[in-house]
Amino acid sequence: MVAGENNRKRTLPAVSAQAGKVLSPRPRRPLLLCAAVLAAAFLSAGCAGVSADKARANFYSGRLAHANENLRDIPPGDKDEILLLSERGMIRQSLGLYDESSKDWREATEINDRLAQYSLSRHTASFIANDNVLTYRGLPFERTILYSFLAKNYLAQSNWDYAAICARNIIGHLENPNGFPDIPYSRYLAAFCLELINDRGNAAIQYRAASASAKSLVIDPASGSITPAATNAAARPAASENSAAGAGDFAGELVCFIGIGKMPKWCLSEYEYDMAPYADIYYGDTHLGRSYPFSNTAELMAASRKRLEALQVSKDATRVVVKEVISETVGSQNQALGDITRLILFALEEPDARCWETLPLWLEVARVPCPAGLANYRVEFKTSGGVVLKSKTVTAPISRRGKIYISFCRDLEEAHP
Amino acid sequence: MNRKIEIVRLGIVFSAVLLLAGCAMFRTRVKDDDVTQMPQLDARYGPQDLRRLSQDIVAEIAASSFLTNQQDAPIMIIYGIQPRTTTFVDTQALTDRIKTTLTQSGKIRFVNEARRQELMKEQGFQAQSATDDTRVAVGKQLGARYMLTGALVEMQKTTGAQVRVSKTELMYYQLTVDITDLETGIVAWSTQKEFAREKREPLIGW
Numbered sequence: 001m002v003a004g005e006n007n008r009k010r011t012l013p014a015v016s017a018q019a020g021k022v023l024s025p026r027p028r029r030p031l032l033l034c035a036a037v038l039a040a041a042f043l044s045a046g047c048a049g050v051s052a053d054k055a056r057a058n059f060y061s062g063r064l065a066h067a068n069e070n071l072r073d074i075p076p077g078d079k080d081e082i083l084l085l086s087e088r089g090m091i092r093q094s095l096g097l098y099d100e101s102s103k104d105w106r107e108a109t110e111i112n113d114r115l116a117q118y119s120l121s122r123h124t125a126s127f128i129a130n131d132n133v134l135t136y137r138g139l140p141f142e143r144t145i146l147y148s149f150l151a152k153n154y155l156a157q158s159n160w161d162y163a164a165i166c167a168r169n170i171i172g173h174l175e176n177p178n179g180f181p182d183i184p185y186s187r188y189l190a191a192f193c194l195e196l197i198n199d200r201g202n203a204a205i206q207y208r209a210a211s212a213s214a215k216s217l218v219i220d221p222a223s224g225s226i227t228p229a230a231t232n233a234a235a236r237p238a239a240s241e242n243s244a245a246g247a248g249d250f251a252g253e254l255v256c257f258i259g260i261g262k263m264p265k266w267c268l269s270e271y272e273y274d275m276a277p278y279a280d281i282y283y284g285d286t287h288l289g290r291s292y293p294f295s296n297t298a299e300l301m302a303a304s305r306k307r308l309e310a311l312q313v314s315k316d317a318t319r320v321v322v323k324e325v326i327s328e329t330v331g332s333q334n335q336a337l338g339d340i341t342r343l344i345l346f347a348l349e350e351p352d353a354r355c356w357e358t359l360p361l362w363l364e365v366a367r368v369p370c371p372a373g374l375a376n377y378r379v380e381f382k383t384s385g386g387v388v389l390k391s392k393t394v395t396a397p398i399s400r401r402g403k404i405y406i407s408f409c410r411d412l413e414e415a416h417p
Numbered sequence: 418m419n420r421k422i423e424i425v426r427l428g429i430v431f432s433a434v435l436l437l438a439g440c441a442m443f444r445t446r447v448k449d450d451d452v453t454q455m456p457q458l459d460a461r462y463g464p465q466d467l468r469r470l471s472q473d474i475v476a477e478i479a480a481s482s483f484l485t486n487q488q489d490a491p492i493m494i495i496y497g498i499q500p501r502t503t504t505f506v507d508t509q510a511l512t513d514r515i516k517t518t519l520t521q522s523g524k525i526r527f528v529n530e531a532r533r534q535e536l537m538k539e540q541g542f543q544a545q546s547a548t549d550d551t552r553v554a555v556g557k558q559l560g561a562r563y564m565l566t567g568a569l570v571e572m573q574k575t576t577g578a579q580v581r582v583s584k585t586e587l588m589y590y591q592l593t594v595d596i597t598d599l600e601t602g603i604v605a606w607s608t609q610k611e612f613a614r615e616k617r618e619p620l621i622g623w
Contacts, residue, residue, distance in 0.1 A: 106505065120621060161500050161508075168503045172573075197499070 052084055056357050059091050060262060062413030067091045079122070082108045083136040083354055086146060090358040094412060096396060098153040105150045109169075112137055127322045128345070131315075131352035139308075140180045141300040142356050144173040145363075148186045151193055152257060155406045156397035160196045167193035171206065181303040184214035185294035185363035188224075192255060195224060196401050214294050224255075226292050226367050250288075252403050254370035256281060258291045259360030259410035260381055264298050275384035279411075281366050282378040289368030297359045319349075360410055374398060374405045381411040460588040460616035462506050462571070471514035473610055474594055475522075478515075483596065483606035484524055494528040494561035496552055498594070502571035511592075512565070528559045556599050563605060567594040584620055589613040 055070035071088040074081060089104035115135060125133045138146070151166035167190035174182060174190075191206030204221035211219035218229045258279045276293035305312075323345040331338020370377070375398065381390045390411050398407045455465055478484060484491075495516055498508040519525045536555055556564050572589040589611070596606040 161497075162505060165500060165502060165505055168501075172503060 052080070052087060055087060055091065059087075059094070059358050060413070064091055064095045068095060068097075079133065079135045080354065081136075082111055082138060083356065085111075086138065086142070086356045087358050089146075090149065090356075093149060093153060094410065098156050098397075102150060102153045105146055105153075108146060109143075109150075112143065127315075127319050128326070129348045130319070130350045132350060132354065134352070136354050138356060139301065139304040140173065140178075141183055141297075141304050142359075144170055144183055144186050145297070145300075145356075145359065147173070148183075148189045148363075151189055152408050155193070155196075156399055156408070158399045158401070160193070160401065163193040164197045164199070167191075167206075171202075174209075179307045181300055181307075182209075182213040183295050183300065184210045184217075185365065187213060188219065188294055188365055189257065192224060196404070196406075210294070214292075217292055217294070224367060226365060228292065250369040250371045252370045252372045252374060252405055254281070254288065254366070254368050254374060254377065254405045254407065256291065256366040256368070256377075256379075256406075257408040258364040258366060258379070259362070259408075260364060261361030261411070263301075263355065263357045263359055263361060265357060276362060276364075277381060277383050277389065278364065279366060279409075280380045280382060281368055282380070283371060283374070288370055288377070289366055291364040291366035293362050293364050295363040297361055297363065301355060323349075370405055372403070374400075377407070379409055457614070460586050460614040461504050462502070462569070462588075462590060466590070466612070467510055467514065470592055470610055471511055471518065474515055474592075474608065475518045477608050478519065478596075478606070479522060479524055481606050490524055490526050491563055492526045492528060492561045493563045493565055493596070494533065494556040494559060494599075495530075495565045496556075498567040498569055498592070501568050502590075503573060504571065506569060506571075508567075508569055511569075515565075515594075528556070528561050533559060553599055553602075561599060564597045564599055565594065566597065567592065582620055583617050585615060585617045587613065587615050 051070050055067040058064070058067035058070060068088065068091050071084055071091065074084045074088065078084070085104045085108040089101045089108065092098075092101035092104060115137065119135065122134050137143070147166045147169045151163045151170070154160070154163035154166065170186045170190040174187060187206050187210035191203045191210060194200075194203040194206065200222075203224070207219045207221040207224050211217065211221070216229050218227050219225070220227075256279075260277050260279065276296075278293065279291040281288045281290065323342070327338050327342035327345060329338075330341045376393055376395045377398075378391065378393045380388050381392075382388050392409065392411075392414070394407060394409045398405055400406070452464070452468070455463075457463055457465060495512050498511055500506040500508045516527050520527055533555065536558060553564070570591045570593070574587040574589075576585045590613070591609060591611040593609050594607065595604050597603070598605045
């Protein structure tokens with residue numbers, strides 16, 4: 001270390017062979033590097049964090065209108081624009097603003113399509129600061145699930161053709177997984193959307209794929225009916241005195257997409273991501289059936305991050321080396337400035353934890369018999385052991401295609417101002 | 418050394434001029450475009466395709482034996498063109514153009530969309546929740562003899578994962594339009610149009 005410092009000091013005063021005089025150390029280069037570091041710090045700070053977190057907190061507290069207001073102005077071109085649009089789309093869907101929600105989600109997908117695969121400026125900055133300076137595009141599972149939720153908007157509006165367009169996008173995403181996890185929930189939703197436009201052949205293919213992917217469930221490719229594959233307590237239909245006798249006589253069929261729980265960051269208790277909760281569905285006092293867990297977003301997140309682990313580790317290592325080289329270069333000219341640069345650069349070291357936080361933890365589906373003219377139904381959200389956590393009566397959205405009634409709901413806090 | 422200083426000075430002067438003059442790419446610009454000359458910005462279905470396809474379909478219907486054999490202008494009901502695509506194509510715009518042009522020609526009369534919706538509502542159906550049988554029944558009740566339906570199919574191919582600096586996307590579209598006799602259920606006339614387009618874009622951007 002001492003020898004190194006001596007060497008450095010010896011090389012500093014450069015001697016011009018021609019002029020024969022000692023030149024002063026060039027102060028501009030360290031200043032330029034410092035400016036680059038500050039710019040990187042500025043970039044990484046961003047401006048979206050506060051309002052997004054407020055919106056998420058309001059969303060999970062049931063203050064949906066406030067949450068929507070928090071994200072009213074999303075700056076165009078912001079590095080987190082896709083993330084903010086995804087969050088706002090979810091808030092607006094929960095508010096029943098399906099057109100506005102679809103607009104947000106479609107804009108998010110369009111921005112993603114327009115973005116270059118590799119941005120030189122952003123990726124270079126990410127090697128100086130951190131991955132938070134990169135434009136947020138979401139993990140592959142988030143991009144697929146976005147189409148699943150977009151499809152639900154169109155289902156709520158009885159726009160079967162556009163729901164089928166979402167289905168084709170979901171299938172397109174899942175056909176080339178590239179090592180990322182399959183999403184049985186999205187497969188099932190895609191199959192159902194295709195079933196609604198009478199594309200039964202392709203629907204059957206997706207029902208089969210969903211069945212293969214969701215190992216604890218058996219899905220009939222012809223009808224889309226769901227039965228548990230295992231005989232354990234968690235998967236067995238809940239015992240009900242009314243279900244067998246009453247519901248079996250109904251001519252209609254209710255397909256309900258259910259969201260339970262919050263992304264782990266917002267979870268208050270472990271039940272939410274330990275054992276799969278479920279929802280029992282009632283019409284009056286008649287038990288119609290229950291939902292089955294298809295996907296868990298926390299698991300999808302973990303599996304996706306694992307897939308990217310090797311890439312991320314090598315990138316982090318490279319970034320540390322780049323930061324060290326920059327600090328050394330500045331330090332060779334001015335020791336104090338070098339130390340400050342190192343401090344700033346390594347203080348910027350922060351993992352990219354951005355994710356779509358308003359997604360439900362559990363994505364479930366219930367396909368149960370229901371009476372013709374169904375106008376409302378009651379959902380009881382239960383722990384895996386059958387303890388009722390929450391109950392709500394759903395009146396909207398309920399759309400109809402022939403004998404099939406389509407709806408979705410989530411165990412969110414009741415909306416209040 | 419002097420040369421370096423000169424280069425730096427030149428750079429500063431150039432940047433200042435650029436800033437003061439205001440580079441065109443940073444300025445807002447609005448201008449009217451000729452709708453017949455609108456450029457194709459990507460490989461996907463766009464306004465030019467809408468114009469071209471509707472014109473071609475109208476021309477074919479107008480010249481078809483199905484229409485020339487009719488004594489009076491037949492009454493038709495439009496049940497839309499199904500977008501079997503991955504992009505959110507507004508096929509309603511396509512049928513609207515076909516309907517408008519054919520109505521103006523006086524060769525076909527169309528059932529009013531609002532009247533159709535009204536009748537379906539009376540019968541307890543949402544337009545979208547109606548099945549094929551319902552749609553035929555409603556068409557007949559509204560006095561229509563024919564029904565126009567169709568599908569726009571899209572197929573997409575992109576270059577696979579490999580070491581490359583650009584991505585090529587090939588889009589293929591096929592539009593099928595059918596006119597069905599509501600009395601007999603037989604397809605009275607049908608046509609297909611197809612086109613393909615390729616787009617190549619860099620994977621690396623600024």
